[in-house]
Amino acid sequence: xxxxxxxxxxxxxxxxxxxxxxxxxxxxxxxxxxxxxxxxxxxxxxxxxxxxxxxxxxxxxxxxxxxxxxxxxxxxxxxxxxxxxxxxxxxxxxxxxxxxxxxxxxxxxxxx
Amino acid sequence: xxxxxxxxxxxxxxxxxxxxxxxxxxxxxxxxxxxxxxxxxxxxxxxxxxxxxxxxxxxxxxxxxxxxxxxxxxxxxxxxxxxxxxxxxxxxxxxxxxxxxxxxxxxxxxxxx
Numbered sequence: 001x002x003x004x005x006x007x008x009x010x011x012x013x014x015x016x017x018x019x020x021x022x023x024x025x026x027x028x029x030x031x032x033x034x035x036x037x038x039x040x041x042x043x044x045x046x047x048x049x050x051x052x053x054x055x056x057x058x059x060x061x062x063x064x065x066x067x068x069x070x071x072x073x074x075x076x077x078x079x080x081x082x083x084x085x086x087x088x089x090x091x092x093x094x095x096x097x098x099x100x101x102x103x104x105x106x107x108x109x110x111x112x
Numbered sequence: 113x114x115x116x117x118x119x120x121x122x123x124x125x126x127x128x129x130x131x132x133x134x135x136x137x138x139x140x141x142x143x144x145x146x147x148x149x150x151x152x153x154x155x156x157x158x159x160x161x162x163x164x165x166x167x168x169x170x171x172x173x174x175x176x177x178x179x180x181x182x183x184x185x186x187x188x189x190x191x192x193x194x195x196x197x198x199x200x201x202x203x204x205x206x207x208x209x210x211x212x213x214x215x216x217x218x219x220x221x222x223x224x225x
Binding site: 002004006033040041042043045048056058090092099100101102103104105106 | 116118121144146148153154155156157158161201205207212213214215216217218
């Protein structure tokens with residue numbers, strides 16, 4: 001285990017549903033990331049939060065809405081998704097002075 | 113922004129042989145180059161990294177080399193074993209606390225018995 005926990009592990013949702021992905025770390029890290037992993041594509045950075053403030057929004061559609069209430073928790077709120085949004089969504093965290101990013105196991109999202 | 117190219121996309125090697133994966137990066141400011149291994153059903157995990165002030169680093173059967181002038185770096189796995197079968201990602205970033213880590217597309221490594 002890396003110390004980064006994502007829930008749920010699997011999620012199937014309809015295009016009109018609203019759901020949220022959760023990421024939690026108690027490693028004392030202050031930077032948290034959302035990545036999207038699709039087949040045959042590189043890991044795509046979606047959002048970066050540092051000390052609860054969003055420092056990067058990598059041109060992500062507004063149907064994805066991140067929330068970082070504190071340095072230990074990160075959410076990704078989903079609404080009116082499209083089938084092409086089906087992917088593995090990975091959360092990672094990192095701290096000052098430590099270059100290693102720790103990843104969670106991901107949430108496998110399927111949009112039907 | 114940074115762009116990382118990784119080759120090959122798939123690699124099959126006989127157990128016991130060596131495997132080499134190559135990456136190039138575009139941003140000369142990048143100074144930290146990690147390699148991640150992703151096994152089935154898991155998130156990526158760091159296996160080795162190298163900083164721009166070092167040309168080579170080794171950890172048991174894995175080694176990484178960096179050529180800053182040419183902006184490319186490589187992962188070398190010697191004496192491959194079945195448990196080395198996985199997807200490997202190279203990445204490039206700045207060693208800042210919140211800087212984004214840009215990944216290559218990944219290499220699926222198959223170790224043949």
